[in-house]
Amino acid sequence: MLIRRNRFAESPEREVTDRALYLRRREFLRATGCGLGGLWLAACGRADDATAASADHSPDKSPVRSPDGFTTDETPTPFEDATTYNNFYEFGTDKGDPSDNAGSLVTKPWSVAIEGEVAKPGSVPLEEILAATPAVERIYRLRCVEAWSMVIPWRGLPLGQVLARFEPTSKAKYVAFKTLYDPKQMPGQRRSVLDWPYREGLRMDEAMHPLALLATGMYGRDLPNQNGAPLRLVVPWKYGFKSIKSIVSIRLQETQPETTWNVSAPKEYGFYANVNPEVDHPRWSQKREKRIGDFHRTRTLMFNGYEEQVAGLYSGMDLHANY
């Protein structure tokens, strides 16, 4: 009993992960910032974006395998597919609607309301957020709850570093995010398909996990509107709907926030929504997924393949009950 409580209180597994990352941070940033950016661009043959890759670092022939598992060496989904096959109901419910309709979204100027349990709340211009934290590039798997998946090279800020700047108080147990609500810019909001504005949330330790990213770009350029410009969440071990787009509000709070899909269908979409092949959606199987670009399905990995990094966050939790 005593042993178990100590293990829980100290969470050594979590700390080890963080520490290892911290010690390797310089090396990691260098590798992802220069090497990988050029590498995947070369692999995709998209020379028009070559400005993103530094001329001094010609792409390596062998794939850069990030030892911490933070970047996958799987082939990125074609840019065309990643920007025309989207779930962003604010612009319509068909996969092609966001790319057709998201042109009406104005992303400049943009500011984010930092609210709730922080020492430094306020409305913060996006430029200020971007200037304060060094950007990283990561290639993550993205697994949708609809059982399809992609591989996307992101650029963004580690969410934990951004939050830390606003000094969360001891009462900050959860982070709640909100998407812009403006039916003029987001025509999909004129119908109440979902309870607008779109809301999502994370537990504080999930938000502080170094894998959690506030993305501002993908494929070496700024986020296209349909992918959640100008600022979106990327939580690669959770189903895609957790990775909320076009964020205008980040609130730290003591209670678990309401989340849109959970409100819409509580038996189908939980607060945690961790990718889990063992826990099926009530209406369809989650054991396999269709990787966009493939014809057949492949097996879905526990925590979308990030088990080593994030399993510690959920030790002792019943993942069937907390789906």
Added chain:
Amino acid sequence: MTTAARRLPRWLGQAVLTGVGLLPAAWLGLGVLRDTLGANPVETLEHESGEWTLRLLLATLAVTPLRRAFGWTWLAPYRRTLGLLAFGYCCLHLSIYALVDLWGAWDTLVEDVLERPYITVGFTGFLLLVPLAVTSTRAWMRRLGRRWVVLHRLVYAAAIAGCVHFLWLVKADLREPLIYASVLALLLAARLWPRKRLATNE
């Protein structure tokens, strides 16, 4: 339009209708060859073949009410053509799902059919259509006599299964499946209505 259709020889009319009915399949085939079916072509094939199954089933079910309401007896022979086209698209739909999408994932396939209600319902709809397609020939009509009419009432159940299958798989936006379900409801209701009127007229 109706006069032209009336004058058309039956075989020619059926050939034209079959040709037109196969155009969506041809378009999908072309899409596969030219890779123009989007980021998830298998899903596009599944959705399109499924929707064409429903459209053609509804068209099949529209024949009798239209014939009765407007006296369009020339429509009658096209009911079978439409029904067989619907069955063809249903086979295509099922094949793409089972033989392309879930190729090799047989455990998932079996689990889907047995345990996922929306797939169970859809698969049931397919099974209901099989005997109808088999007994669609004139020889079977003669052999079954009155029982043929009773047997072919299964098409109502199959169409309901198809609509439920569609409604059940959607995440939040029910508009499209509700349109199909409403048309089906109308077509089924129409079957109750004219008979009564005919009865009172007599």
